[in-house]
Structure formats: structure tokens, C-alpha cells
Amino acid sequence: MTPHDPSGTFPSGSSSRRIGIDDVRRIEAVTARCRDTDYRRGGDAGRDDILTCLHASRPLTEAAMTEHVRTSLQVALADLHTLAGWTCFDVGDLTRARSHLDQALTLAREAGNDDLAANIHYRLGRIHLHHLQPSQALARFQLGEQLARRSATPRTVSLLLVNQAWAHARMGAEQPALTALDQAHETFAAIGPGPAPPWSAFFDATDFDSITGVVYTELAQHTDTSYTSFALPALTRAVNSFGDDMARSRAFCLIMLAINHLIEGDVEHGAKIGIQAVVTSSALTSTRTKDRMKPLANEAYRHRDTTRARDLADHITRFTQS
The missing domain is CATH 1.20.1050 (Glutathione S-transferase Yfyf (Class Pi); Chain A, domain 2)
Structure with missing residues (x-):
């Protein structure tokens, strides 16, 4: 050795x-x-x-x-x-x-390997998106899409399109987000049989539901609260399908699910799921889960006149400061 x-x-x-x-x-x-x-x-x-x-x-x-x-x-x-x-x-x-x-x-x-290069652009874009740079993220996702189309890999094309929808939604660009999401659905449906490359195998029907729910959550936060009616079913399916082998993805979905319930005014249920998200995240060695708690904390603060929302806010504070 x-x-x-x-x-x-x-x-x-x-x-x-x-x-x-x-x-x-x-x-x-x-x-x-x-x-x-x-x-x-x-x-x-x-x-x-x-x-x-x-x-x-x-x-x-x-x-x-x-x-x-x-x-x-x-x-x-x-x-x-x-x-x-x-x-x-x-x-x-x-x-x-x-x-x-x-x-x-x-x-x-x-x-x-254009497919792998496209996947790397996706990840660079996600760094921008996480740090509130949606326009830079969008540019990366679009560059990745070009490479994925050149490699003729529908799975990766769909991944880049649905993340473009996320970036558009983060910027409050409703119609471009919906258009990209529709295109992502069509492309995802074209994925053929056979194993995916290891770097993109995570992007299955459950992960697609997860990001779809995120897109609608962003639209609910930035354009029209009625988009919660689209976000909730997608996120619920994802939460129910993610197992322990995808614990971090499940934690992210729980956060988004709680946000949507709070936006709808269902504070009791939203707080319950939010606390579940904190518990799930606490078992992970991921600082991203703490960063993704911020919008949930903001929603809890909006409902601070209720005991359950204050309880959720306290849980988030203890977790993010730990």
C-alpha cells in the first residue's frame, strides 16, 4: 500500500x-x-x-x-x-x-464526458442558489443543460431544467419557472431503462417530486401563496418516499413542507412538521440544513402570537446555534 x-x-x-x-x-x-x-x-x-x-x-x-x-x-x-x-x-x-x-x-x-461535466455545472449552480445568487445559478444550470443535451442524457437535462425552474422561482419569475418545470417533466418522462451514472442516480421520481415542491414553495413565497396547493402534494410524496438512506434530502423536504403549512395558516401542523425537520436535521453532519432553516424560522416568526410557532422558533434557534 x-x-x-x-x-x-x-x-x-x-x-x-x-x-x-x-x-x-x-x-x-x-x-x-x-x-x-x-x-x-x-x-x-x-x-x-x-x-x-x-x-x-x-x-x-x-x-x-x-x-x-x-x-x-x-x-x-x-x-x-x-x-x-x-x-x-x-x-x-x-x-x-x-x-x-x-x-x-x-x-x-x-x-x-459531457454528462459528468453537466452534472458538475449543476453542483456549481446549486452553490450559487444556496447563497442567494439565483442569476449566477441560472447561468450555470443553462450551461449544464447545453452539455447534457449534447450528451443526449434526458435525466441530466431534466435535472438542469428543474433547477432552472428553482432559480427562476427564487427570482420571482413566475412564467419562466413554470415553463422550465413543464419542460423538466416532459424530459424526465423520456428517461429510458437502464442504470443511471453514479453521479446522477439520485435524481429519480422522488427527488423530482422534492425539487418540484421546492419550486412551488419558492413561487408561494415570492409570487402567489396559492402555489402551496401544488407544493404540498409533491413534498408529501417525497417525504413519504425518502428513506433513511436519503436522510438529508428528507430533512430538506420536511423543512419545505412545514413552510407551506405555515404559509397556509395551518400553524399546528406546520409547527409539528417543522420540529420533525429539526430533529431529523440534528442527526446530520450538514451545515446546509441549518442554512435552510432560515425561511422556516421567518415563517414561524410571522405566527409568533401562537404557542406552537414560538415553540418551533425555539427549536430552530437551539439547533442553528448548536
Whole structure:
């Protein structure tokens, strides 16, 4: 094993020998395991293992290999850097998040993998969206859509379109948001059989419901409160479908579900779900959950004359300050 690979994932002398596809498969296995950990427990849970694997894999890039293995290695390392960037984003380390995603984009381009490059633009866009930069996010999503269309991958095209709808809705652009959402639905329906690439497999019918609910929630907050009637069914389906293996996604949905109930004036139910969102989020190593609590806290404050809303606000305060 290499000095920087205590797990023994890679053999010693990688830079001075010929490597094969089995070496690439080891990287893919680490990425898959760490991705599952990220979904279940949050970004800080498996980040050390990701960074260890990246460090240990560096000598492989200098080894002798066939062109097929080289391309596969570039894709595997791009995916691992993408996951590293995503976990850094999840814990609020934006400098390292962007650095890893930039490295991932370079590797994906070198490998000629437009679908993976499109996915990386999606993640860069989500960083902008999370930090209240919807116009920059929209530009990233649109660039990603172009690459996804070039690679002819409906799943990724739909992912980029539904996130464009989110960015439009965040800006209060009602009709562009609805148009992008309709296009995302049509494209999602065109996804064929067969497994998805590991970097986009998360985007299934449940995740589509989740983001659809988010789009309608944004519209309810920024344009017309009646959009809660569209948000609630989509978010309820998502909450009921996300399991423990997607605990962070479920937490995000619970937050949005609570916001919609509070917007509708159903304070009792909204507060109950909001507290459930806090409990679920408390088990995660993710600072994004704390950031996403802010709109829920604002809605709770609007109903501060009720005991349940004040109780929810107290729960959020204790969680975000912990």
C-alpha cells in the first residue's frame, strides 16, 4: 500500500507500474461508499475518506496505462472530486468546494464526458442558489443543460431544467419557472431503462417530486401563496418516499413542507412538521440544513402570537446555534 493509503485501496509503486481497470474500480468503490454515507449522514461523515482516496490515487495518474483505462481513470477521479466538492459545500467550506469542482470539471472535459461535466455545472449552480445568487445559478444550470443535451442524457437535462425552474422561482419569475418545470417533466418522462451514472442516480421520481415542491414553495413565497396547493402534494410524496438512506434530502423536504403549512395558516401542523425537520436535521453532519432553516424560522416568526410557532422558533434557534 502507499504511505498515504492506510486502507490498502491502492498497491505500492503505482506511479512506476502499469495499471489496469481494476485500479479504477477501487476508486469507484470508495466513491460509491462515501456517496452513500453523504446521503445518509451529511457531508462531514465521509469527507476524510474521500480526501484520503484522492491523495492515494494521485500516483495512478502518472502510471502507464491504455487509453481506455486513462479515460476511465479521469472519469473516476472527476466523480470523486465532485463528491469531495459536494461534501465541502455541505459543511460550508466553499473555497475547497469550488476547488474540487473545478478540478472535477477539468478531468471530465479531458475525458470527453459531457454528462459528468453537466452534472458538475449543476453542483456549481446549486452553490450559487444556496447563497442567494439565483442569476449566477441560472447561468450555470443553462450551461449544464447545453452539455447534457449534447450528451443526449434526458435525466441530466431534466435535472438542469428543474433547477432552472428553482432559480427562476427564487427570482420571482413566475412564467419562466413554470415553463422550465413543464419542460423538466416532459424530459424526465423520456428517461429510458437502464442504470443511471453514479453521479446522477439520485435524481429519480422522488427527488423530482422534492425539487418540484421546492419550486412551488419558492413561487408561494415570492409570487402567489396559492402555489402551496401544488407544493404540498409533491413534498408529501417525497417525504413519504425518502428513506433513511436519503436522510438529508428528507430533512430538506420536511423543512419545505412545514413552510407551506405555515404559509397556509395551518400553524399546528406546520409547527409539528417543522420540529420533525429539526430533529431529523440534528442527526446530520450538514451545515446546509441549518442554512435552510432560515425561511422556516421567518415563517414561524410571522405566527409568533401562537404557542406552537414560538415553540418551533425555539427549536430552530437551539439547533442553528448548536
